[in-house]
Amino acid sequence: MEFRLFENVQFIYELVLAQHELSALGVDFEVGGDLRTFECKTTSDSAALKKRLAYFDKVDGETTDYASIVKHNRTRSPNQYLTHWIYPYKGKYHPQMIRALLNVIGAEKCDVILDPFIGSGTTSLECQLLGIDSMGIDVSQVCVLISKVKSESIEVIPQIEKVKKSLCEDYPETTLFTFDSPKTQKKEGLSQAINNIENEKVRNFYKVAELIAHSDRSRRRKKDFYQSFKNNVEKMLQSTKDFKNAVEELSLPLGNVKIDLGDARDLKLKSEHVDGIITSPPYSIALDYVKNDAHALEALGYDLKKVREDFIGVRGTGAKKVKVYNEDMRKCYDEMYRVLKTGKHCVIVIGNATLQGQELKTVDKTVEYCEKIGFKLKKNMDKIIFGLYNVMQKENILIFEK
Ligand SMILES: C[S@@+](CC[C@H](N)C(=O)[O-])C[C@H]1O[C@@H](n2cnc3c(N)ncnc32)[C@H](O)[C@@H]1O
Incomplete structure (x- = not known):
């Protein structure tokens, strides 16, 4: 049985972790001269290994679950697949x-x-x-x-879609721009409409889209708050659907x-x-x-x-x-x-x-x-x-x- 490392594995710690994960999963292996292909010396359960491994994209020529999962990525960063990208949080680990x-x-x-x-x-x-x-x-x-939003939104995709039209299409323009107004008025407009969403998981989803828009604006990346909010909703929803597709495609419990x-x-x-x-x-x-x-x-x-x-x-x-x-x-x-x-x-x-x-x-x-x-x-x-x-x-x- 042969294991092939992902092509973007390039650091020593990754190679070390790859070896540790194989050993922990009970594989007796030899590292090939190219440092990318590992040869299993005894028989192992290739189906189980295919489901678990992190640093390998192929087990005996077959694609690992992880290699399929990371393909569902709406960002340019290889680590930000599925819903991982949601919110520009400093200090995330890989x-x-x-x-x-x-x-x-x-x-x-x-x-x-x-x-x-x-x-x-x-x-x-x-x-x-x-x-x-x-x-x-x-x-x-x-x-x-x-x-919560990264892991729970997958349970409420239809409900998220149901609310989307009222928040992202029909929303009366005049009530949108209360975010620059004094603190007392802050709760009006879009924020208030989000707070009124009954389903907590759906409410959280939109709240995070709103927070990313705040973050975008505070870091002066995007000026138009509402446009940024709508873009975030779209991208978050696509990523949540990607997550669901990956779960179905690979029958992930x-x-x-x-x-x-x-x-x-x-x-x-x-x-x-x-x-x-x-x-x-x-x-x-x-x-x-x-x-x-x-x-x-x-x-x-x-x-x-x-x-x-x-x-x-x-x-x-x-x-x-x-x-x-x-x-x-x-x-x-x-x-x-x-x-x-x-x-x-x-x-x-x-x-x-x-x-x-x-x-x-x-x-x-x-x-x-x-x-x-x-x-x-x-x-x-x-x-x-x-x-x-x-x-x-x-x-x-x-x-x-x-
Ligand atoms: C290095 S970050 C964790 C990042 C995380 N591994 C990720 O991938 O996003 C450390 C976290 O500790 C949290 N923190 C600070 N003080 C805390 C406390 N007293 N109890 C629990 N969490 C705390 C911070 O809010 C911050 O989110």
């Missing part, structure tokens, strides 16, 4: 890497995987595609909304997704509850998530000052900010250890931030603390951050076992 990591930690169909920093919902969507149940938690209402607003420092879960954790916490003080999504949080009616109190990595200044971050993260790692079943794996993707030109040892500190509370470090892989050389050159994939 879905292909998550699929491979789910294989590496041996996540199975009946398992529940937790991401306590769900962000834009990458972990949940990848679990869903592999038929694995997942729970995503984030302190940001924007993230909760985006993550989707995993359940549960997304909740919450605080990773205080998980409302029983001890020994989840079968795996895959997550990427804030990289110390590297990104101000409140500032980043300020336009969207404000559009949802949140007071930024208040919101800031619960976010990790954004409180205080200078060295104090780092100290607060470290204290917060220790609470999170305690919680992650508590809710994970013994013998199961916790994957943390994290990098070193910089403070006043000096690199903070965020990765080392994470390893040190996690080992102190009982986690065993099984793998520590360097991962290049392509395209961000000036800010951060690499991050690490840490795999712990409880």
Whole structure:
């Protein structure tokens, strides 16, 4: 049996993950001289491998499920297939890497995987595609909304289409442009019409289309808010239909997704509850998530000052900010250890931030603390951050076992 790597696999960490996923799925293999074709030395279940693998596009000449899934892509970025592209969220991790990591930690169909920093919902969507149940938690209402929409809209396509005409075609022009008016009038117009949609999943879909339009405008990409909203609705709907088509084409049994607003420092879960954790916490003080999504949080009616109190990595200044971050993260790692079943794996993707030109040892500190509370470090892989050389050159994939 022969496995062929995707042509765009080019980094060492990808090659390493590809080998780890094959081993974890029980394949005894030899890497070919071209480093792209792997030869299986014993017999393996090719049908099962075709369904699971992340870094291979062919198994014995047959297309893998993942190679078929990624073809459903409305963007120019190979990683933003299906609904992954929805919302320009800074700090998303690569879905292909998550699929491979789910294989590496041996996540199975009946398992529940937790991401306590769900962000834009990458972990949940990848679990869903592999038929694995997942729970995503984030302190940001924007993230909760985006993550829900990416995974749930597929259930309400006809309902979304039904509302579309009234919001995107018949909408009275005069009531549209209330977004620049004083705060008291903000709830009028399109926003109000969206809030009036009864079905929560449909309402969330349009809310996100509206938030992307806010984001487009705040980043001065597009000036016409309503046109941007309509374009987003169209593209989101097409991507949701792509998702449905992929599910039907490959007979994918989707995993359940549960997304909740919450605080990773205080998980409302029983001890020994989840079968795996895959997550990427804030990289110390590297990104101000409140500032980043300020336009969207404000559009949802949140007071930024208040919101800031619960976010990790954004409180205080200078060295104090780092100290607060470290204290917060220790609470999170305690919680992650508590809710994970013994013998199961916790994957943390994290990098070193910089403070006043000096690199903070965020990765080392994470390893040190996690080992102190009982986690065993099984793998520590360097991962290049392509395209961000000036800010951060690499991050690490840490795999712990409880
Ligand atoms: C690196 S991002 C996660 C990105 C995610 N992996 C993705 O692919 O989109 C870290 C996330 O942690 C969230 N966060 C910050 N403080 C938190 C807290 N106290 N509890 C839960 N989530 C928090 C931020 O809102 C942000 O979405």
